[in-house]
Amino acid sequence: MEITYWNKKIETIDRDALRKVQLEKLKKTIDSALKTRFYKSRLKKAGIRSGKDIKSLSDLEGIPFTTKDDLRECYTDGLLSVKLDDVIRLHTSSGTTGIPTVIYHTRHDLDKWTELVARSIIATGAGKKDIFQNMMTYGLFTGGLGLHYGAEKVGMTVIPVGGGNTKRQMQLMKDFKTTVVHITPSYMLHIYSKLEEYGFSLSDFNLKKAYMGAEPYSENTRRKIEKLFNIEAYNSYGLSEMNGPGVAFECVYKTGMHAWEDAYILEIVEPKSGKALEEEKEGEIVFTTLDRKATPLLRYRTRDLAFVYKGLCKCKRTHRRLSRITGRTDDMLIVNGVNVFPSQIEEVIMRIPEVGNNYQVHLEKEGALDKLTVKVEIYSKMFKGDLKELDVLKEKIKTELKASIIINPVMELHEPGSLPVFEGKAKRVVDLRTKI
Amino acid sequence: MKLTQISVFLENRKGRLCDVGSLLGNHGINIRALTIAESPEFGILRMVVDKPKDAVDILKRKGFIAKLTDIVAVEVDDRPGGLAQVLQVLYDNSINVEYMYGFVEKFSDRALLVFRFDSPDKAIAVLKKNKINIVGTKALEKI
Numbered sequence: 001m002e003i004t005y006w007n008k009k010i011e012t013i014d015r016d017a018l019r020k021v022q023l024e025k026l027k028k029t030i031d032s033a034l035k036t037r038f039y040k041s042r043l044k045k046a047g048i049r050s051g052k053d054i055k056s057l058s059d060l061e062g063i064p065f066t067t068k069d070d071l072r073e074c075y076t077d078g079l080l081s082v083k084l085d086d087v088i089r090l091h092t093s094s095g096t097t098g099i100p101t102v103i104y105h106t107r108h109d110l111d112k113w114t115e116l117v118a119r120s121i122i123a124t125g126a127g128k129k130d131i132f133q134n135m136m137t138y139g140l141f142t143g144g145l146g147l148h149y150g151a152e153k154v155g156m157t158v159i160p161v162g163g164g165n166t167k168r169q170m171q172l173m174k175d176f177k178t179t180v181v182h183i184t185p186s187y188m189l190h191i192y193s194k195l196e197e198y199g200f201s202l203s204d205f206n207l208k209k210a211y212m213g214a215e216p217y218s219e220n221t222r223r224k225i226e227k228l229f230n231i232e233a234y235n236s237y238g239l240s241e242m243n244g245p246g247v248a249f250e251c252v253y254k255t256g257m258h259a260w261e262d263a264y265i266l267e268i269v270e271p272k273s274g275k276a277l278e279e280e281k282e283g284e285i286v287f288t289t290l291d292r293k294a295t296p297l298l299r300y301r302t303r304d305l306a307f308v309y310k311g312l313c314k315c316k317r318t319h320r321r322l323s324r325i326t327g328r329t330d331d332m333l334i335v336n337g338v339n340v341f342p343s344q345i346e347e348v349i350m351r352i353p354e355v356g357n358n359y360q361v362h363l364e365k366e367g368a369l370d371k372l373t374v375k376v377e378i379y380s381k382m383f384k385g386d387l388k389e390l391d392v393l394k395e396k397i398k399t400e401l402k403a404s405i406i407i408n409p410v411m412e413l414h415e416p417g418s419l420p421v422f423e424g425k426a427k428r429v430v431d432l433r434t435k436i
Numbered sequence: 437m438k439l440t441q442i443s444v445f446l447e448n449r450k451g452r453l454c455d456v457g458s459l460l461g462n463h464g465i466n467i468r469a470l471t472i473a474e475s476p477e478f479g480i481l482r483m484v485v486d487k488p489k490d491a492v493d494i495l496k497r498k499g500f501i502a503k504l505t506d507i508v509a510v511e512v513d514d515r516p517g518g519l520a521q522v523l524q525v526l527y528d529n530s531i532n533v534e535y536m537y538g539f540v541e542k543f544s545d546r547a548l549l550v551f552r553f554d555s556p557d558k559a560i561a562v563l564k565k566n567k568i569n570i571v572g573t574k575a576l577e578k579i
Contacts, residue, residue: 378445378501380496380501380502383443383445383501383503384503384505385441385443385480385482385503385505386443386480386534387473387474387475387480390445390475390478390480391475412477413445413477413478414447414478415445415446415447415499415500415501416499416501417499418447418449
């Protein structure tokens with residue numbers, strides 16, 4: 001198999017040299033972190049006053065973890081380490097309780113992110129001759145813009161269509177002979193199921209590769225999609241706190257995703273104790289940014305569960321490989337590629353006086369896609385006897401939920417006392433989806 | 437001259453309508469007229485009954501969401517054009533009907549129409565002026 005590299009030197013750097021690169025960058029990262037309000041006090045407590053206090057990579061263990069809650073508390077500028085003048089973009093993502101989190105980027109940060117995405121694309125054997133149709137949502141969600149800039153950097157012909165509108169996606173794939181798509185696995189399956197209905201057949205397309213991410217899926221689903229479309233599908237991993245896509249990506253051998261370790265220090269820890277785990281042991285992924293000036297993050301707990309593969313990949317890249325994401329340490333739901341916390345739904349419902357305190361979230365498959373239904377009980381004092389008014393109420397809740405969780409839920413109004421009462425929060429979610 | 441109607445919020449669940457019927461029946465409440473407004477997963481049952489306040493209390497005690505609303509009941513001749521005659525008067529006077537339903541009286545040649553207006557007092561004045569018979573609570577009890 002022909003192996004291609006974007007930056008062969010760094011991608012195949014030997015592990016000792018890589019560790020030296022990491023140590024040097026970590027020192028600089030500590031210095032930038034000390035310029036933020038948040039890390040200034042936190043690092044001081046840990047006895048770190050300068051990057052020079054870090055003598056070896058093992059000193060990282062003395063730094064406390066950073067969590068999503070920390071990011072929320074730092075909203076908006078508690079983690080900003082440069083002047084706003086030097087920031088050229090920011091991405092916010094929904095927090096767990098309605099308070100968002102923000103990641104700022106300087107030009108340097110975006111260039112580095114773009115480089116990681118370019119490396120990822122080249123690692124799959126794609127290149128400037130490819131026609132790239134980006135079906136991930138653009139905007140604050142990092143999936144769209146992240147791959148977009150990397151694909152342009154590589155020199156691919158980019159079609160920035162974004163998510164949804166299946167018929168138009170197919171038309172573009174046909175008209176421009178798209179060779180590579182960036183997509184969620186459930187949307188890929190949805191497209192397949194709609195081919196006939198929209199009057200297309202696979203012979204209309206010239207598809208060769210799919211980059212699939214934003215939601216967990218099994219090896220079986222990958223094989224199924226590869227077989228259905230007669231393509232190669234590559235697993236992609238990223239999270240907005242670590243820029244977005246391009247954190248870890250599969251190469252042509254498709255055995256785990258190479259995590260770009262010159263840009264991130266990767267740790268796998270036991271979720272409860274926070275103790276480091278060895279290779280092939282499943283635990284929580286923890287990342288430290290090494291190439292981000294505006295929002296450096298130290299030992300960020302991703303809440304994603306995975307393990308690191310043992311041994312060197314046949315592609316000769318020395319950056320270690322992450323397994324598929326096997327689960328979460330919290331109750332986050334992934335609905336058609338969008339992250340949703342039950343607490344976000346609760347927060348919206350509690351704001352609406354017409355509905356009671358009891359609610360339930362149902363998740364099921366409708367074809368290949370996820371359907372999210374929110375059931376609420378109406379509050380008897382608010383009932384005026386009008387159907388129109390109930391429809392208005394339904395629309396109001398829907399609009400507010402959409403604003404908070406980005407996706408459009410199906411709303412159901414119920415009589416008080418008709419929904420089961422649960423003690424624990426997690427039980428409010430009934431997930432009837434079969435794993436793909 | 438306004439009458440009281442009961443609106444009940446009902447989930448589209450098997451037996452829910454039956455529950456309301458038997459509950460009112462067991463308490464000796466007589467339903468004079470009813471209609472159901474429906475959406476895919478819930479409906480609103482609207483009823484004119486002989487003892488509306490009692491009925492609402494009973495329903496609420498059993499956990500139903502029930503609400504009293506003012507409506508106007510009008511008597512018309514039970515013949516072709518009977519309804520149109522009333523509606524014409526309302527239209528000519530720009531009275532907006534939010535919803536309506538009707539039923540035929542027993543042992544008589546009159547039909548009863550139940551109206552929900554956005555401005556009931558104005559509607560009553562217009563109907564009276566046009567000599568359309570409005571049914572009051574006492575008359576209703578006799579039906």
